Amino acid sequence: MTVLTPDYRRELEIRKYPYPVYVLVPLAALVLQAWLPRLLGRFAYMDLPLLVTIYFALGRRNPIHGTLLGAGLGMMQDGLTQGAIGIHGIANTVCGFLSASIGIRVVVENHTIRTVLTFGFSLLASSIAYFVTKGLLGLHLDWNWLDELLKAAGNSLIGLGLFPLLDRTQVRD
Amino acid sequence: MESIFGRYRNLIVLVAALLVQVIGLAVQVRKPVASLPASAQMAIRNESGGQDAQSVRLIRLWAADLVTPAERIIHGTTEGAANLWNGYLDLRHTREQNRELQQTVDRLRLEQASLLEDARQGQRLQALNKFQESYIYKTISAQVIGTSGSTQSDVIYLDKGAADGLKPDMAVITGDGIVGKVRDVFDHSAQVLMINDQTSGAGVVLETTRIRGILRGNAAGQPQVINILNDSRIQPGEHVLTAGGDQIFPRGLPVGVVEKVVRDTERGSFINVIVKPAANLQHLDEVLVITALDAQLSPEQQADVNLSEQLKGAEVAAEAERKRSAAEMAERLPGLTDPNTPAAANPNTPGAPGASGATPAGVTPAALLPVPKPIPVKHPDRYSPGGVAEAPPASAPPAEPPVASPIGRTTPKPSSAAKPAPKAGAGAKPPVKRGRDLSQ
Numbered sequence: 001m002t003v004l005t006p007d008y009r010r011e012l013e014i015r016k017y018p019y020p021v022y023v024l025v026p027l028a029a030l031v032l033q034a035w036l037p038r039l040l041g042r043f044a045y046m047d048l049p050l051l052v053t054i055y056f057a058l059g060r061r062n063p064i065h066g067t068l069l070g071a072g073l074g075m076m077q078d079g080l081t082q083g084a085i086g087i088h089g090i091a092n093t094v095c096g097f098l099s100a101s102i103g104i105r106v107v108v109e110n111h112t113i114r115t116v117l118t119f120g121f122s123l124l125a126s127s128i129a130y131f132v133t134k135g136l137l138g139l140h141l142d143w144n145w146l147d148e149l150l151k152a153a154g155n156s157l158i159g160l161g162l163f164p165l166l167d168r169t170q171v172r173d
Numbered sequence: 174m175e176s177i178f179g180r181y182r183n184l185i186v187l188v189a190a191l192l193v194q195v196i197g198l199a200v201q202v203r204k205p206v207a208s209l210p211a212s213a214q215m216a217i218r219n220e221s222g223g224q225d226a227q228s229v230r231l232i233r234l235w236a237a238d239l240v241t242p243a244e245r246i247i248h249g250t251t252e253g254a255a256n257l258w259n260g261y262l263d264l265r266h267t268r269e270q271n272r273e274l275q276q277t278v279d280r281l282r283l284e285q286a287s288l289l290e291d292a293r294q295g296q297r298l299q300a301l302n303k304f305q306e307s308y309i310y311k312t313i314s315a316q317v318i319g320t321s322g323s324t325q326s327d328v329i330y331l332d333k334g335a336a337d338g339l340k341p342d343m344a345v346i347t348g349d350g351i352v353g354k355v356r357d358v359f360d361h362s363a364q365v366l367m368i369n370d371q372t373s374g375a376g377v378v379l380e381t382t383r384i385r386g387i388l389r390g391n392a393a394g395q396p397q398v399i400n401i402l403n404d405s406r407i408q409p410g411e412h413v414l415t416a417g418g419d420q421i422f423p424r425g426l427p428v429g430v431v432e433k434v435v436r437d438t439e440r441g442s443f444i445n446v447i448v449k450p451a452a453n454l455q456h457l458d459e460v461l462v463i464t465a466l467d468a469q470l471s472p473e474q475q476a477d478v479n480l481s482e483q484l485k486g487a488e489v490a491a492e493a494e495r496k497r498s499a500a501e502m503a504e505r506l507p508g509l510t511d512p513n514t515p516a517a518a519n520p521n522t523p524g525a526p527g528a529s530g531a532t533p534a535g536v537t538p539a540a541l542l543p544v545p546k547p548i549p550v551k552h553p554d555r556y557s558p559g560g561v562a563e564a565p566p567a568s569a570p571p572a573e574p575p576v577a578s579p580i581g582r583t584t585p586k587p588s589s590a591a592k593p594a595p596k597a598g599a600g601a602k603p604p605v606k607r608g609r610d611l612s613q
Contacts, residue, residue, distance in 0.1 A: 030236075031243040033322035034330070041455035042324070042394050063183040071190045079236025080319075081326035082356055082366050084201045085229055086194040088323070093194070097187045129325075136195070137202050141371050142392030147324050 015059040016171045025166065026052050026069070030076055045147070045154035047122060049073040053092050054121050055163055057099035058108040059170070070096025084137060091128040095121045111160060118159040122152035201229055225357070234359060241330060241362045244319040248332070252316075282481040287489045289478060311465035312346075313337060317457045318362070327370035327390060329353075329457060334361045342421055344463040350427040350451025351375070351415060352460050363462075368428070369396045369454055376416040377428050379446075382406045385416055388428065388448065396429065398446040399437075407434055413448050423466060427451045 029048035037044040053073055057066030074092030078085040099121060106113055126148035133139050178185065225233065313333060321328035333339055335358045345352040345365050353367035354375075366373050369390035377388045377398055384407065386398035398413065411431045417424025429450040437443040 027239065027243070030322075031240050031247070034240050034319040035244050035247055037320040037322060038317065038456070044322075044324075064186045067183075067187050067190050071194065075194070075232060076236045076239065077322065079233045080240060080328070080330075081321040081323050082328050082364065082370070082372060083323075083326055084198050085232050086198040086201075089194045090191060093187065093190050097183070101183075132198070133325075136198060139202075141325065144324070144392040147392075151324070 014061050017056075017059075017169055018171060021166075021169050022056075025056075026073055030073065030080075033077070034080055045150040046158055047125070047151060047155055048158070049077050049088075050092055050095060050122060050125050051118065051155050051159055051162065053096045054099045054118055055159070055166055057096045058103040058114065058117070059166075061100055061103045063097050063100040066096030066100035067093055068096075070094070083133075087129050087132050087137075088125075090132055091125040094128055095125050098124075111163070114163055115156045115160055119152050119156040122155045123148065126151070197229075200226065230357075233357060233364075237330070237359050237362055237364070241318060241332075241359075244330065245332060248316065248318045279485075283485045283488060285478065285481040286485040287492075289482065311463070312461040313339065313464050314459055314461055315339075315363070316459055324394070325371075327367040327373075327394060327454070328356070329365045329367060331355075331363045331365060331460065331462070332361070333462070334359050334363050336360050338464055339363045339462055340464075344422045344426075345460050346422075346426060346463065347452040347457070347460055349453070350429060351422055352452050352454065352457065354421050355462065365460075367454055368450065369394050374419070375422055375428070376419040377413050377448075378416040379407060379431070380412040380414055382411065385418075386446070388413075391445075391447075394454075395432075396448045396450055398448060399443075401444050401446060403436075403442055403444050407431060407444075407446060409433055413446075423463070 026049065029052040033046070033048045036046070050070075050073075053066065053070040056069055057063075060066065070092035071089050074087075074089035075085055077088040077092075099117070102117065108114060108117075126145075130143055133141055134143075315331040315333040315337075317329050318332045319330040329352075331339075331345075339355055339358050341355055341358055343355040345354060351368060353365045353370070353373060355363050356366040357364040367390070368375055368388055371390045371392070373389050375388045376385065378385045379398075382404065384401060384404060386401045388396050388398050391397050401407075409431050413428040413431060415422040415424055415426040415428060429448040429452075432447045432449040435445050435447060437445055
């Protein structure tokens with residue numbers, strides 16, 4: 001249990017990053033998310049903006065920051081599609097808020113916990129996007145849940161390698 | 174009041190962010206009201222579905238401006254590295270390929286000059302018949318620099334935009350088949366909605382059965398023709414072409430081939446025809462945007478046609494004259510040619526595969542006339558040209574049995590001990606055969 005709950009002051013501290021990281025990492029996530037499918041085609045099972053949202057929300061432990069970052073990145077993602085703006089935005093907003101809220105209660109340095117959280121939040125984001133598309137917008141679009149499952153798995157794998165790299169950029173007191 | 178905001182500020186910010194986006198969604202997808210007149214419904218549809226509202230377009234513009242410059246840099250860097258390798262390092266067999274390509278260009282110029290007059294005549298006839306047909310006369314090539322990044326949205330971004338003459342609803346194709354249509358145009362980039370997206374639509378026709386339908390994507394990213402009544406004539410492998418009725422794609426462009434036919438799960442009497450696209454939609458590098466369908470050639474095309482006519486016009490005229498003379502001779506001397514002989518069997522026959530396509534310039538048509546060949550004799554005798562030679566002297570060893578020549582004429586196989594017969598030897602001049610007289 002001590003592994004899962006933050007008993008140390010060090011684990012409760014809010015992580016800080018250099019300002020360029022806050023700008024460049026989300027931008028790189030957006031660019032790569034739009035560019036990599038050119039190489040991978042339909043096998044681009046990943047959602048890098050969502051991954052960045054989860055990472056910063058977990059690390060910063062600030063629900064407002066997670067909410068706004070998720071909303072911004074999600075709306076930028078929607079801006080690149082032909083669909084309505086807000087589908088990814090709402091999904092990432094909720095995921096950012098929940099990630100930050102959970103980050104307060106669990107130890108986010110543990111790779112297993114982060115991987116499981118990433119997988120769960122990816123599925124949650126897909127579910128919210130499905131609900132918004134079908135329920136709120138009433139669009140008759142087919143949904144391939146196998147793709148969403150593979151995307152969640154891909155996000156978990158990428159997070160496993162990406163999160164330690166981003167950990168190195170944080171500012172230590 | 175302040176304490177409530179301080180206590181629930183996280184939730185308040187979350188609700189506010191969600192509320193703003195939900196209201197934004199509601200504004201974007203306003204549906205036409207049934208009680209409204211048709212003109213008002215059309216106006217709302219155009220405002221909500223066809224073209225984005227100003228605020229939505231602003232967000233799309235920001236997203237595109239944020240992402241496309243970086244994509245352009247990445248694309249340029251990778252292209253530059255590939256060009257460095259292909260253009261300066263990996264140059265094996267380049268000279269051979271260059272020579273082959275030059276020969277291909279010569280051949281194509283000859284064909285172009287030959288076909289040009291036929292094409293002009295066809296267009297004149299179509300104009301006389303008021304035949305409504307669209308031709309692709311002007312295209313702009315563009316590089317694919319990015320995608321939407323979403324599996325629910327099959328959209329690509331091009332490195333050309335309004336500054337290059339692109340406009341919404343222009344057709345995007347490759348040499349293999351159609352790709353999609355331009356949806357949104359920015360200054361230096363454009364968004365293309367591909368045919369395998371679920372919100373796209375293109376009018377298509379099945380080539381053999383002539384069944385028409387609407388092409389759009391499914392959840393797996395495959396284009397499919399929907400709303401077709403169950404028809405057993407539709408078989409895998411049938412070609413699918415654009416129908417031309419959507420005012421975007423010209424008629425007759427290849428779309429793909431039928432991959433399989435699946436039953437519509439919601440409506441049992443309908444089927445969906447899954448199409449394997451002719452263009453490789455997953456790995457697009459360069460595409461063509463059709464910018465003009467007017468019946469006039471672009472300056473580049475006109476210059477190319479003029480060059481072909483200038484270079485190859487004389488050869489085409491000589492070739493046509495040669496064919497005409499050969500046809501006249503064949504008509505006057507019917508016995509010289511065997512009507513049962515296939516054209517492919519004689520490489521000297523004009524038009525046969527294996528015959529040299531290009532004739533040297535300046536050669537007179539008479540010199541190019543085909544050499545008359547005698548009809549093969551079924552039962553050769555001593556009077557048949559090239560048939561059984563005169564009886565050899567008794568001292569000489571008997572000649573070996575005759576073998577058939579490639580043209581069907583029987584010739585004796587020369588023996589090493591005996592001299593060849595003077596009338597049928599290789600150096601002897603073959604007698605000219607005159608029609609039916611010698612063959613009977």
